[in-house]
Amino acid sequence: MVCVALLSNPRSTGNVAMLPRIRKFCAQRADIFHYEVEDVSQIGDALQTIARVKPQILVINGGDGTVQAALTELHHGQQFPDGAPPVAVLPNGKTNLIALDLGAEGDPIAALERIMEIVRTDLSDHIVRRELIALSGGDANGRPVLGMFLGGAGLADSILYCRHKIYPLGLPNGFSHLITAIAVVFSALFRIKARFLPPQARPISVSVVHEGQIQGKFALLMVTTLERLLLKSQTDLGATDAGPLKLMMVEQKPLTLLRAFWASLFGRLGTSSLAGVHLSHGNEIRIEGDRSSVILDGELFETHNERPIVLTHTTPVPFLSLAA
CATH class of the missing domain: 3.40.50.10330 (Probable inorganic polyphosphate/atp-NAD kinase; domain 1)
Known part of the structure; x- marks a missing residue:
């Protein structure tokens, strides 16, 4: 059997x-x-x-x-x-x-x-349920694409930077991620443009249905249904019944980036209030901008001025957790 x-x-x-x-x-x-x-x-x-x-x-x-x-x-x-x-x-x-x-x-x-x-x-002791992110619009043609973690704005650029510039060096994954984070903060703090550094974030507009719109340049845009991320960070983002899509945005400002970087090292980013860090939940999120990149579980998509990316969620899906 x-x-x-x-x-x-x-x-x-x-x-x-x-x-x-x-x-x-x-x-x-x-x-x-x-x-x-x-x-x-x-x-x-x-x-x-x-x-x-x-x-x-x-x-x-x-x-x-x-x-x-x-x-x-x-x-x-x-x-x-x-x-x-x-x-x-x-x-x-x-x-x-x-x-x-x-x-x-x-x-x-x-x-x-x-x-x-x-x-x-008894499998029931290890079954957890997670909603999935359903992405449509932008350059995603046809049926919605499903995933659990989306990175946008400067985060998407950082992921691509790590993938194409740092991973080829053959370093351990954790060290590669740390180097990428330092390069992102350095580039944003000193506003330096160079081929060996991540690019500057482009302006975008993000709307959470029934909560309003936020515009600006963001070093990090994250939408997830996961509960745990890298560096042991949690994604509580405050308890709420507003919706299962968890949104975090970090403005591309020097002091905001320093505070967010320090909080992430101790697993506190997203669990406490920081100036310039926007936290929210929702059932539908719209991302608009001129060719701004987002990455959903490794797959790249782009927004267009008249074709925003729209994120909704599915019904809960059963997963097997290996945690004791």
Whole structure:
């Protein structure tokens, strides 16, 4: 009997070295169905096949972009007529925000062993529910794209800077993220433009339905349904019933950036009031600007003057948390 279905993306950064170990682990167990795709465009067909074995848990082995593609297919597709099984995520890729939120850290094999232990117990103790962000508009053509973390304004530029300038140096992920954060603050404080530094943020307008509009230049724009981020930061943003989309924006001003950077080092960014830091919840968020970038779980989108990006949310989706 198949208990766990594992969907792997061999092109994910972490799988270059890890996949042989995962293949060996799965080959030794008859209760794991392992399916590998050659491209994220094959994930829909992969889920059709996986649905036939009726797994108790669907495990995704890839970076946040792979998870995003799988969640989008699960939401729009009809692969599981009786409802999709809870989703677990192995720690993989560069940032692992979704895996981190679900308590999956460290060695992917250890996480997979933990999943196999949990599936033989009462799953209800480990099921958590998260709404997904549904992105439409901008240059996102067709059906909405689903994810759990969106970075915009200066944050999107910083993610692209880290991806194209820092990761190629081959440094540890945590050190790469720290260097990127320092470069962002340095560039914003001294207003220096250089090819080796992140670009300056462009002006944008952000609207939370029923709460109003904020305009300006922001070093950070974040929308998420996650509860835990990098550097052990929490995303409480104040308890409210206003909506599941959590919004944080940090103005691109020297003192604001210094305060926000210091708070993030201690995991307090978003949990206390800071001048120039805007916190909100909502059911619908609109982002407008001239070719301002946003990144939803690794996938890049751009706003246009007459085509804003619109964020809404889905109904709660079951996930498997590996936390004790």
